[in-house]
Amino acid sequence: xxxxxxxxxADGGENLATLESKRVLRSRTNERLPIFRLPTEILMTVFRGxxxxxxxxxxxxxxxxxxxxxxxxxRYWRSVAYAYPALWTHIRSTNPRLVAIMLEKxxxxxxxxxxxxxxxxxxxxxxxxxxxxxxxxxxxxxxEIYANHIIEWLSSQPAPLLExxxxxxxxxxxxxxxxxxxxxxxxNDIFQGQAPRLRSxxxxxxxxDWTADVFSGIRSLSIMEPGSESYPTLSQFLSALxxxxxxxxxxxxxxLFDDEGTMPYSTVSLPQLKRMALGNPTVPEAITVFRQLVxxxxxxxxxxxxxxxxxxxxxxxxxxxxxSIIKSMRAIRLTEYTLCVQLSTSPTMNPxxxxxxxxxxxxxxxxxxxxxxxxxxxAIPELSIVFDICxxxxxxxxxxxxxYLVGFKSPNREFWRAGSACLLNVEAIHLEGIWxxxxxxxxxxxxxxxxxxxxxxxxxxxELKTTCFQEETLLYxxxxxxxxxxxxxxxxxxxxxxxxxNLLFYWVRKFREVIETVDxxxxxxxxxxxxxxxxxxxxxxxxxxxxYDDAANDRSIPQPRxx
Numbered sequence: 001x002x003x004x005x006x007x008x009x010a011d012g013g014e015n016l017a018t019l020e021s022k023r024v025l026r027s028r029t030n031e032r033l034p035i036f037r038l039p040t041e042i043l044m045t046v047f048r049g050x051x052x053x054x055x056x057x058x059x060x061x062x063x064x065x066x067x068x069x070x071x072x073x074x075r076y077w078r079s080v081a082y083a084y085p086a087l088w089t090h091i092r093s094t095n096p097r098l099v100a101i102m103l104e105k106x107x108x109x110x111x112x113x114x115x116x117x118x119x120x121x122x123x124x125x126x127x128x129x130x131x132x133x134x135x136x137x138x139x140x141x142x143x144e145i146y147a148n149h150i151i152e153w154l155s156s157q158p159a160p161l162l163e164x165x166x167x168x169x170x171x172x173x174x175x176x177x178x179x180x181x182x183x184x185x186x187x188n189d190i191f192q193g194q195a196p197r198l199r200s201x202x203x204x205x206x207x208x209d210w211t212a213d214v215f216s217g218i219r220s221l222s223i224m225e226p227g228s229e230s231y232p233t234l235s236q237f238l239s240a241l242x243x244x245x246x247x248x249x250x251x252x253x254x255x256l257f258d259d260e261g262t263m264p265y266s267t268v269s270l271p272q273l274k275r276m277a278l279g280n281p282t283v284p285e286a287i288t289v290f291r292q293l294v295x296x297x298x299x300x301x302x303x304x305x306x307x308x309x310x311x312x313x314x315x316x317x318x319x320x321x322x323x324s325i326i327k328s329m330r331a332i333r334l335t336e337y338t339l340c341v342q343l344s345t346s347p348t349m350n351p352x353x354x355x356x357x358x359x360x361x362x363x364x365x366x367x368x369x370x371x372x373x374x375x376x377x378x379a380i381p382e383l384s385i386v387f388d389i390c391x392x393x394x395x396x397x398x399x400x401x402x403x404y405l406v407g408f409k410s411p412n413r414e415f416w417r418a419g420s421a422c423l424l425n426v427e428a429i430h431l432e433g434i435w436x437x438x439x440x441x442x443x444x445x446x447x448x449x450x451x452x453x454x455x456x457x458x459x460x461x462x463e464l465k466t467t468c469f470q471e472e473t474l475l476y477x478x479x480x481x482x483x484x485x486x487x488x489x490x491x492x493x494x495x496x497x498x499x500x501x502n503l504l505f506y507w508v509r510k511f512r513e514v515i516e517t518v519d520x521x522x523x524x525x526x527x528x529x530x531x532x533x534x535x536x537x538x539x540x541x542x543x544x545x546x547x548y549d550d551a552a553n554d555r556s557i558p559q560p561r562x563x
Contacts, residue, residue, distance in 0.1 A: 036076060043080050047087055055090055063093050065102065085109050092116075096123035103131060110136035110161050121146040129153040132162075132191070139166040139202075147183045147206065151190065158194035165195075168204030185209040185230060210236040216243040219272070224279075225254040233258045238292055241268045248272050253279030253304075257288075269294040277302040280369075283309040290317040300363050307339075307370035307381055315393050323394050326363065329423070330404035331386035337370040339381060341389045347401045347428070364393060383411055384418040391422050402428040410438040420455040428461035436467065436474040443492075444477075445484045454490055463496040469503040479507075482514040491515070499523050 038046075051066040067088050071081040081087055088106040091113045093099055103111075111134055118141045119125055125140065132154070142150050147169055169183070187209040191198075200220040207230035208223060215221070221244065232240070234257050241247065247270050273295055278286055283305060297319050305311060327347045332340040342349075346361040366389060370381045391397060403419065403426050405411075411434075419442075420426075431439065443462075446453035469475060485491045495511060497503060497520040505522075512518045 036074065040080055040083075043077070044084050044087075047081060047084065051087055051090065055092075063095055063098075065090075065093055065098065067105075068098055068101065081105075090114070091128060094119045094124060096120060096127070099124050099127060103127060108134060110134055112137045113140065115140040118142050121149060125150060126153055129156070132157040132159050134161055135159060136161050137164040138162060139164065141168050141170055144169040144181050144183065144205075147181065151184050151186065155189040155192060157192060159191040159198070160194065161197060162191065162195050163197050164200045165198060166200075166202040166204075167206050168202075169206060170204070183207050183227075185226075186212065188212045188214050190214055210240045213243060215240075217246060218244055219246050220249040221247060222249070222251040223253070223255060224251075228256075231256050231258050234288060234292070237289075238266070238268050241270065241293075245270070246272050248274045250275070251277040251279075252281075253277070256281070257285055267292050267294050271296060273299050275300045275302070279304045280306075282306070283311055283314055287314055287317050290314070290319075295319045298363070300360075302365040302367075304367040304369065307337075307368040307379075307385075311366075311368075311389070312392050324396050324399070326394060326400060328402035328404065329390050329400055330406070331408070333383070333407040333409075334367070336380060337378075338367065339383075339386055340365065340367045341386050341393075342366075343390070343393065349402070349404055349430075351432075366393070383408060384415050387418045387422040397422055398425050400426060402426065402430065404430045404432075405434060406432045408434055408438065410435040411441065412438075413441045413444075416442040416455050423456075425458050426456060427458050428463070429456065429459060430463040430465070431467070432465040434464070434467060436469065436471065436478065439464070439467070440474065440477050440481060443481050443485065445481070445488060452488070454485075454488060457490045459490065459492060461494045461496070462492050463498070464500060465498045466500065467497075467503075468501045469507060470501070475507055479510055479514070482511065486514055493517060495519070497521065 047067065047070050050070060054066040065088075067081055071078040082105055085105060085107040086109060088102045089109050089111050091099060091102050091111060092115055093102070094115070094117070111128075111131060113128055113135055114137070121142060125142070126149075128135075129150075130153075138159075150167075167186075183206065185207040186203060190212075191214060193214050195214060196217075198215065199218055201215055201218050202220075202222040203226065204222075204224045205226070207226045210230070210232040232255075237257065241250075250270075250273060270293060276295070276299055278289065281289070281303075286303065286305065299319055301318060303314075305314075323343075325345050326343045328344045328349055330340075330342040330344070330349055332342075334340055341364075342362050343364045344361045345363055349361070368381070368385070368389070370379050390400075394400075400423050403423055408415075408431075429442075442455060443459075482492065492515055494517040495515045497508070497518070499521065500523065503520070508518060508520050
């Protein structure tokens with residue numbers, strides 16, 4: 001008996017044939033478009049540009065890599081993308097299926113792995129780490145409960161191509177059940193002790209065995225709060241540094257040194273060191289560390305210290321080669337209980353909210369916290385202490401040409417007098433967030449018929465940023481100060497006004513009657529920019545150390561020092 005196809009089957013076949021015809025027609029139509037007839041070499045260049053744009057775009061939120069996106073456009077683009085293994089080597093997707101595709105399509109090329117948020121450990125990290133011998137850069141976060149599994153995977157194979165290694169267990173992501181996890185310290189077992197090209201290591205809330213040799217030869221070491229079980233003795237710390245003679249960057253935050261009873265006699269020379277940051281050591285610890293190290297004269301130093309300790313002896317053991325070439329000072333009032341002082345070899349500084357620890361011109365950054373070990377305030381500091389710190393750190397105060405003050409609101413005349421006595425030859429003052437009362441206290445001339453009190457006699461340039469010009473009586477006072485200083489031969493030549501509020505053109509015109517150059521951005525009111533003022537506000541609110549190069553963004557919650 002002959003089988004007669006049903007009408008449904010016939011219709012289905014016809015539909016499939018129609019769909020196939022449409023697909024072929026669409027494909028042939030696409031092939032006639034210029035963009036689909038680009039030479040393979042040009043198309044590869046375009047793909048590479050798209051991949052790089054997505055990779056370097058910090059605001060990009062898509063978890064689908066650009067290489068996957070272009071491979072889904074058409075058959076031709078997919079064939080080009082699949083034949084270009086270098087396009088698939090930068091892995092940051094948390095999608096296990098896409099990770100598997102990228103591992104396959106990248107073939108045997110070196111991999112760059114970077115996760116700013118924790119990736120699924122077994123479905124993403126484990127398959128990636130199975131390719132450890134060809135990973136060139138490895139940066140990732142993980143919940144603390146998975147740390148031991150990850151360390152086991154990292155210890156399963158050598159890493160002959162690895163150059164950069166960053167591993168953090170961010171505290172804000174720790175779960176309730178993870179507090180009891182005893183993380184295995186990073187030791188010689190990691191990478192099976194074979195990572196000959198390793199140059200940069202950053203560990204955050206990950207314990208470390210300071211006697212390990214696997215990190216010998218690295219050029220950058222950053223350790224943040226490895227836990228009390230990983231606090232080294234001073235001898236262990238110095239011994240570790242002897243195995244890193246090429247070290248260029250050293251950053252240690254919230255690391256205490258176990259008391260071993262005796263002081264090491266040997267010193268360690270780090271002739272290549274360019275930047276050193278110590279967060280929250282005691283002053284005796286900091287003095288001991290600097291006394292045992294032989295550092296280049298031009299090394300950049302960042303310190304975060306408790307304000308209730310005497311720091312005058314600290315500068316005697318620190319390298320001082322930069323002190324005779326300092327040209328500007330910046331003081332920042334981060335919070336009511338936290339001050340920061342920075343010294344730069346350049347007369348100009350980038351805005352405080354855009355400052356970073358790798359700024360080549362800032363040679364010393366010192367953050368002072370007037371809080372106890374539990375983060376509770378112990379005293380409101382006298383603001384003029386910033387000038388005392390500058391005087392203690394410097395050898396020749398006369399060379400400082402510029403003074404930057406941020407967040408001091410309305411300091412009194414005595415504060416300004418201390419600054420004028422300290423910085424006799426300052427020619428430019430840059431004030432951000434200073435009230436009009438504070439400016440008047442700084443620049444006003446006091447004449448009691450017997451003595452004339454003039455502060456900052458060398459001042460020629462004044463920059464006011466985010467100042468509120470609301471009180472008209474104070475504006476009249478300020479106008480009178482411009483006249484008085486001009487009469488006494490200490491007038492301001494240049495006045496810069498940026499992001500000032502309630503400032504009218506009338507007053508700018510009045511200022512120009514006395515001051516030769518008045519630059520005004522004509523901004524009557526401007527909300528703080530998210531990229532600048534918002535970041536500084538965040539720093540002020542969280543107490544995050546301004547000196548620290550916060551590459552991993554793992555410090556969104558201020559933590560008390562362990563001890």
